[in-house]
Amino acid sequence: MPAGEPDVRLHARLVGGDDDALAEAYDCWSALVYSIAVGITHDHGGAEDVTQDVFLKLWERPETFDPQRGTLRTWLCMNARSRALDWARRLQARSRHQSTAAAMNPSATPDVDEALIWQAEAKAVREAVQALPEPLQDAIRLAYYSRRTYRDVAQDLAIPEGTAKSRLRRGLSTLADQLAAEGIIDR
Numbered sequence: 001m002p003a004g005e006p007d008v009r010l011h012a013r014l015v016g017g018d019d020d021a022l023a024e025a026y027d028c029w030s031a032l033v034y035s036i037a038v039g040i041t042h043d044h045g046g047a048e049d050v051t052q053d054v055f056l057k058l059w060e061r062p063e064t065f066d067p068q069r070g071t072l073r074t075w076l077c078m079n080a081r082s083r084a085l086d087w088a089r090r091l092q093a094r095s096r097h098q099s100t101a102a103a104m105n106p107s108a109t110p111d112v113d114e115a116l117i118w119q120a121e122a123k124a125v126r127e128a129v130q131a132l133p134e135p136l137q138d139a140i141r142l143a144y145y146s147r148r149t150y151r152d153v154a155q156d157l158a159i160p161e162g163t164a165k166s167r168l169r170r171g172l173s174t175l176a177d178q179l180a181a182e183g184i185i186d187r
Contacts, residue, residue, distance in 0.1 A: 004071070007072045008067045010024065010025060010072060011062065011065055011067045014058065014059070014062035014065070015062045015063060019162050019166065022055065022058065022059050026055055029072070029073060030055065032080075033050070033079075033080040034050075037051055037080050037084040037087075039084075040081065040085060040087075040088055041084050041091075046087050046091070047084070049087065050087055054076060056172065056176075058076070058079075060173065124179060125175070125179065125184070128182075129141065129175065132171055132174060132175070135157075135167055136167050136170055137171070138167075139157065140167075140175070142156055143168055151164075
């Protein structure tokens with residue numbers, strides 16, 4: 001069933017690059033997307049990642065949502081389900097791989113392996129953030145390390161909210177590209 005007029009207008013705004021359109025969609029549907037993701041992943045961090053991925057896809061490729069084919073709510077729910085299932089499959093594959101590796105090397109304990117993997121991934125993320133231009137670094141550090149909202153980031157940096165959103169979006173996109181190139185994340 002085609003989407004209603006509000007979804008058609010929102011789609012046009014997203015395709016036009018309107019930051020407020022993404023914020024509006026996020027405010028309206030992020031809780032639903034998150035609840036679907038947490039129901040599948042059974043992991044709050046994983047559900048947060050899935051939610052971010054779904055809205056990042058909406059922002060970066062809004063044309064993939066076609067209001068003639070269905071509502072934005074349905075599109076977001078389908079993407080949340082798909083991304084959450086992918087996340088769960090990757091976790092299962094990683095677990096199988098770690099079990100196989102542990103069986104082949106009984107002297108290594110899984111806790112040590114996991115800690116080493118976590119440390120390597122954390123180091124790669126820190127280095128990728130440090131490689132960002134300073135304005136993007138500042139925005140990312142405030143939002144993700146200090147857990148500030150984009151409005152708080154704008155206020156702390158004395159910049160307009162739209163600029164804060166733009167810096168966060170560009171910073172996250174650049175980080176995702178860098179981490180994917182290094183094999184840390186799937187893209």
